[in-house]
Amino acid sequence: MKVTVAKNSGFCFGVSRALNIVEDLLKNNVKVCTFGELIHNNQVIEDLRNRGVKVVHSFSDIKSSLVVIRSHGTTQEVINQLKRKQIKYIDATCPFVKRIHDIVKKGCETYDILLVAGKRTHPEVEGICSYFSGKVYIFEDLAQLKDIILCREKIFKTVNSLMVSQTTFSVEKWEKCVKFILEGFTNIKICDTICNITSLRQSYAEKLAKTSDLIIVVGGYNSSNTVKLYEICKNHVQTIHIEKYTELKNYDLKKFNNIGITAGASTPMYEVEKVINYLNCMEEAHT
Ligand code: SF4
Numbered sequence: 001m002k003v004t005v006a007k008n009s010g011f012c013f014g015v016s017r018a019l020n021i022v023e024d025l026l027k028n029n030v031k032v033c034t035f036g037e038l039i040h041n042n043q044v045i046e047d048l049r050n051r052g053v054k055v056v057h058s059f060s061d062i063k064s065s066l067v068v069i070r071s072h073g074t075t076q077e078v079i080n081q082l083k084r085k086q087i088k089y090i091d092a093t094c095p096f097v098k099r100i101h102d103i104v105k106k107g108c109e110t111y112d113i114l115l116v117a118g119k120r121t122h123p124e125v126e127g128i129c130s131y132f133s134g135k136v137y138i139f140e141d142l143a144q145l146k147d148i149i150l151c152r153e154k155i156f157k158t159v160n161s162l163m164v165s166q167t168t169f170s171v172e173k174w175e176k177c178v179k180f181i182l183e184g185f186t187n188i189k190i191c192d193t194i195c196n197i198t199s200l201r202q203s204y205a206e207k208l209a210k211t212s213d214l215i216i217v218v219g220g221y222n223s224s225n226t227v228k229l230y231e232i233c234k235n236h237v238q239t240i241h242i243e244k245y246t247e248l249k250n251y252d253l254k255k256f257n258n259i260g261i262t263a264g265a266s267t268p269m270y271e272v273e274k275v276i277n278y279l280n281c282m283e284e285a286h287t
Helices: 013-027 042-050 076-084 095-107 123-130 142-150 153-158 171-184 196-211 224-234 245-250 269-286
Strands: 002-005 032-035 054-056 066-069 089-091 113-117 135-139 161-165 188-190 214-218 239-242 258-263
Touching (some): 042 054, 066 076, 123 135, 135 142, 171 188, 196 214, 214 269
Parallel strands (some): 113 161
């Protein structure tokens, strides 16, 4: 059995940066809490929780801890409240997400409408939208974008709009949306804000899927970029999505000769290594 790990698997720059910030604080015995889970990976969150990092969801839960803002950022309201209440915080928002906040904030001067490609309930999308003062529409694919625009065609033909994306949005879906806008509208400014690391990860995973007979995607079920990797790979080959290597016992893997592994941006490489070890042990037991 050949096992190949896709390039760019595991922690991205923004996630590593946020985790390093928390690790440094813990080393200095600072009481830390995060506003929402720091990253979308249950194993990492559990480990941090065991080391005293509290996950809070309201200001009243903060007590005397220092708040770390997670890598995909938060809303302007949360930042304003932290300042108003004089709660100490460290902003670990990934610079690539911060860049979108800045584009959107500046866009308020020129644009009346903001179009955001992404998942409505994702905290990164909530954060992005909070920095715009005009009307905001969120869409998850070309069909939804068409619905939004074609029902209000007159408005979209006359006012200036800005279109951005969640950093982990699918490159393929984004390109289709961009094509639609370019064919019919000149007053919608398009800003490609998909994180380059995400697009590279997606393309390496897709390449591997084309040459494997099974892909194992490792990462949180609540991690949108991991779910996207799963969706991309399953278009080419049988694909399974797991959070932990122990889930592999539910699958008959002996029939596969060429297994590819990819992992989301919030997946620690030690989880990938556990998967590799499991496959190696399975192989040894088989021979
Ligand atoms: S995926 Fe990209 S934008 Fe998101 S945290 Fe990682 S580096 Fe930052």
